[in-house]
Amino acid sequence: MSDPKILLQQIIAGERHALARAITIVENELEGSSELLKSLDLQKAAPIVGITGPPGAGKSTLISSLISHLTSQGKKVAVIAVDPTSPFNFGSLLGDRLRMSEHFTNPNVFIRSLATRGSLGGLSAKTIEVSDVVRAAGFDLVIIETVGVGQSExxxxxxxxxxxxxxxxxxxxxxxxxxxxxxxxxxxxxxxxSDRDGANTFVKNLLALAHPREGSNWIPRIIKTIATKKEGAEELYATILAHQEEAITNSRKAYLFSEKAWRLIQQARTKDLNKEDLRIQIANEILGGTFQLYIFVEVFIKKKD
Ligand SMILES: Nc1nc2c(ncn2[C@@H]2O[C@H](COP(=O)(O)OP(=O)(O)O)[C@@H](O)[C@H]2O)c(=O)[nH]1
Ligand SMILES: [Mg+2]
Known part of the structure; x- marks a missing residue:
């Protein structure tokens, strides 16, 4: 077993085989997994962009056009494709792979399919852990593709x-x-x-629905794309950056970390879990500059035992 600290250094240095090994360790809970997770610097890690929507909407194609735009700017991008169907269903994975094949040989692009296990809407605690490992690996952006099946969005x-x-x-x-x-x-x-009829009317209807989430000033933006022609990718990336700058406040961070902590702790079968308590504790630790997701979760689970 390799030393998690050395492995982490290799990951940060951009060594792709080290990243692939780290993902395997975390996915299969091999020795060193917990140490590795606890040494990730998640405050400075790359942002995660979740791309979701109904099957066939063009998510994979859109991601491919986004990758083309990002790499043309010299950026490094990682994609985690979460397959909601059986891990034995390689058909759908293959489809996404073929569509993205033009990016597979690019050293600035890392693509990984993830089978989901057990979780209701498809996103397991493992997805959180794997995406955090990838986030720490020096990418400018980490994209997660999930198929919209109700709960998973x-x-x-x-x-x-x-x-x-x-x-x-x-x-x-x-x-x-x-x-x-x-x-x-x-x-x-x-x-x-948007090359199809009705795009403008639909945009207008969406605009009428777009309102800020509770506790946020960000008003959702609407972007028209034609993914097959790579149209709209540049605007989409600019809007993602705008959202990162304007909407990722400390309170949003506390919200996101408490969602993750809740799921990780829940996986460890801790009872009496209260999200609001989690959010308050996490918000305090973020303010104090001491917060690290995996150390927090471990301490929390131990305290409850
Ligand atoms: N006409 C048109 N077809 C598109 C566009 N984007 C994707 N498609 C097609 O829609 C189908 C589903 O795309 P895919 O990316 O696999 O969708 P996903 O299931 O959401 O990932 C494919 O046949 C794509 O070629 C678009 O902008 N215009
Ligand atoms: Mg897809």
């Missing part, structure tokens, strides 16, 4: 710094039905397939 919103909901012009009816749940979680709406 809401889960990605607790995991991602910025949540992008990808819809298509025909999503109008869905949006009416889903207004309260899914619509609440997006920081940025993308109307993809």
């Amino acid at each position: 809401v889960e990605i919103a607790g995991l991602a710094d910025t949540t992008v909901l990808v819809l298509v012009p025909e999503s109008g009816d869905e949006v009416q039905a889903l207004k309260s749940g899914i619509m609440e979680i997006a920081d940025i709406y993308v109307v993809n397939k």
Whole structure:
């Protein structure tokens, strides 16, 4: 077993095989996993952008166009594709791989598919841990693709710094039905397939729905894209950056970390877990400059035992 500290240094230095090994260690809870997680510097890590939406909306294609834009600017980007179906269903993984194949040979791009295990909407505690390892590896941006199947959009919103909901012009009816749940979680709406009829009307309808989340001044933005032609990727990235600058406040950080802590602790089967307590404790530690997610979770679990 390699020393987690050395492995971490290699990851930060951009050694991709070290990153791949670290992900395997964390995914399979091999020896050193906990040490590795606890030594991650998550305050300075790359932001996570969650890209979610119904199957076929064009998420993978959009991510591919975003990667092209980012790498043309010399940026480093990682993609974690979360497959909500069985880990044995390689068909869907292969589809995403083929679509992204033009990026597989680029040293500034790291793509990893993640099978989900057990969690209701597809996002397990493992996804949090793996994405944190990737976040610490010197990328400018980490993108997580999740298929919208009800609960998972809401889960990605607790995991991602910025949540992008990808819809298509025909999503109008869905949006009416889903207004309260899914619509609440997006920081940025993308109307993809804008080469189709109805895109402008749909954008107008979305604009009427866009209002800030509770406790935030950020008003969700709406962006039209044609992912197959790489149109709109530049604007999408600029808007992601704007959201990072304007909306990621300390209270938002405390919210996100408490969502993650809750899920990690829940996985460790701790009872009597209160999210509001978690948020307050985490907010205090963030203010005091002492917060580290995995140390916090370990101490919390020990205290409860
Ligand atoms: N017309 C059109 N088709 C698109 C666009 N973006 C993606 N597609 C197509 O939509 C299908 C589903 O795309 P995919 O990226 O796999 O969607 P995902 O399931 O959300 O990841 C593919 O056949 C894409 O080529 C677009 O902007 N316009
Ligand atoms: Mg996809």
